[in-house]
Amino acid sequence: MEFSTTDLWIFAGWLIFMMGFGIWISKRKKQESAQDYFLASKALPWWAVGGSLIASNISAEQFIGMSGSGYVVGLAIASYEFMAAATLIIVAKYFLPVFLKKGIYTMPQFLEQRFDSRVRTGLAIFWVLLFVFVNITSVLYLGGLALQSIMGIPLIYGVIGLALFASTFSITGGLKAVVWTDVIQVIVLIFGGLLASVMVLKAVGGSFWVGLETLIAKAPEKFEMILHKSNPEYINLPGISVLIGGMWIANLYYWGNNQYIIQRALxxxxxxxxxxxxxxxxxxxxLLPLIVVIPGIAAFVLNADVNKPDEAYPWVLNNYVATGFKGLAFAALIAAIGSSLSSMVNSASTIFTLDIYRPMKFKNGGELSPSEDKHLVRIGKISAALSLCVGVLIAPLLGNLDQAFQYIQEYTGFISPGVVAIFLFGLFWKRTSTNAALLTVILSIPLSAAFKFFWPELPFIDRMGLSFLILSAVIIIVSLIENRSVDQKAIQLEKGGFRTSSVFNLASVAVVGVLAVIYVVFW
Structure with a gap:
């Protein structure tokens, strides 16, 4: 990409500003306790929660990965976004009341309260490995790929630079610094992302709406939300399963049980x-598919000169974002990468410190002394730094990926069916036993791996759905054998505990209504 002097100043200025802001937030109030560092003192307002949720979620895997899938698949890949919107409503109404009442810091902590330390430790180890070896590494790789494609920076140097950028507000400041930098970054992320979409659509049809109509006319197959079996991408998005099958498992796991997302609501x-x-x-x-999917479809219609799908979004920035705006659009991409990286690093650190290290170091449990509390914060910072270092070492090895977004979804799907089954039954079925949950933890990855090896033609979304059903059956059978009545650690749900405000209810109806219209129009 040929950056003008203005573009370079905007881009560099953004990086310097965000790093300075993150450091300022970190130093503004000395972190005194684990609650300060890992849960931002439990003081976030609704707009900070919502903005940070999106900033943490949207990263290179969406800008680069989902645009790449949009180039290949089309709008159908946006099912991940649309189904996420519906899932967020379910999580807010039925999961958050229980989690907040329990006063937990982490998802594994809830599992110990509901089951025992074996279940907590088992899933904590899985989560740390998943965050470090799949999430952090893939985001670093995709971000490095963007820097290489757009600015010509060698992949390894781009990866190191992104890690240093994210570290300025993810290590020293904890969740508070992560969230408040997210609030600023989500504004640039959405504005800069929309800017790129508007400009490429104008190139396609002369204006935003005409450009969108032109895309639909020239590539109608890219606007099918439910893919037919004859579609070569059916293996990744198997028809109606995106509405009634494994897609729900992927989203319930991500939005309801995934530490680096749910930590904002906690x-x-x-x-x-x-x-x-x-x-x-x-x-x-x-709104997000307009930002992260449409550019990929536009690149397809414009016959983008790319070697792999994940180069579609950098190609759009290179060729269709006007001089003077490229710096802002690229700053939006880096903002997305930085916010997601910092969130993943913070959550990997949180789970390692509180769910793996603390039980080993302080075996007596209970309240910690101020010195012990500070010790945990120090361990949190060290583990955060180590997780970034591991990501930097592994990220360049992902160079053979075709569609990185699908890679992330598939390998996260090795653990998500078991996690969702444990949480759903643990929350809402009082007879669920501890051994049933533990057996599910043990079986989750081997079961998914067996499906992939012995039934490779099965779409991974269907694999998640089938694994969930089998693991649910395991939970039911073992629990019925072990518990003749209510489990002694069962969650006691209060009458009226799931009531929500009129504002929440109206907003939920509006979201569901928009989703229904989209699926009816683009079925």
Missing amino acids: AAKNLKEAQNGTVFAAFLKV
Whole structure:
């Protein structure tokens, strides 16, 4: 990409500003306790919760990966975004009331309260490995690929630079610094992302709406939300399963049980703020395909000169974003990468420190002394730095990926069916036993791996759905054998505990209505 002097100043200025802001937030209030560092003192308002949810979610895997899938698949890949909007409403209404009442810091902590330390430790180890070896590494790789494609920076140097950028506000400042930098970055992310979409659509048809109509006319096959079996991409998005099958498992796991996402809601001032922030995020999710999928479809229609699909978004920035705006559009991409990286690093650190290290170091449990509390914060910072270092070492090895977004979804799907089954039954079925949950933890990855090896033609979304059903059956059978009545650690759900405000209800109806229209129009 040929950057003008203005573009370079905008881009460099953004990086310097965000790094400075992150450091300022980190130093503004000395972190005194684990709650300060890992849960931002539990003081987040709804708009910070919602903005940080989206900033943490949207990263290179969407800008680069989902645009690449849009280039190959089309609008159908946006099912991940649209179904996420519906899932956020379910999580806000039925999951958050229980989680916030329990006063937990992490998802594994809830599992110990509901089951025991074996279940907590087993899934904590899985999560740390998943964050470090799949999430952090893939985001670093995709970000490095963008820097290489757009600015000619060698991949390894781009990866190192992104890690240093994210470290300025993910290591020293904890969740508070991550969230408040997210709030600023989500504004640039959405504005800069929309800017790129508007400009490429103008290149296609002369204006935004005409450009969109032109895309539909020239590539109608790219606007089918439900793919037919004859479609070569059916293996990744198997027809109706995106509405009634494994897609729900992927989204319930990501939005309801995934530490680096749910941690924002756990840090809210109260339940109402957490729920309103979550439904605000649902609104933004409906908008996001315009930013992260449409550029990929436009690149296809414009016969983009790319070697692999994941180069579609950098190609759009290179060729169709006007001089003077390239710096802003690229700053939006780096903002997305930085916010997601910092969130993943913070959550990997949180789970390692509180769910793996703390039980080993302080075996007596209970309240910690101030010195012990500070010790945990120090361990959190060290583990955050180590997770970034591992990501930097592994990220360049992902160079053979074709569609990185699908890679992330598939390998996250090795653990998500078991996690969702454990949480759903643990929350809402009082007879669920500890051994049933533990057996599910043990079986989850081997079961998915067996399906992939012995039934490779099965779409991975269907694999997630089938694995969930089998693991649910395991939970039911083992629990019925072990528990003749209510489990002694069962969650006691209060009558009226799932009531929500009129604002939340109206917003939820609006989101679901928009989703229904989209699927009816582009069926």
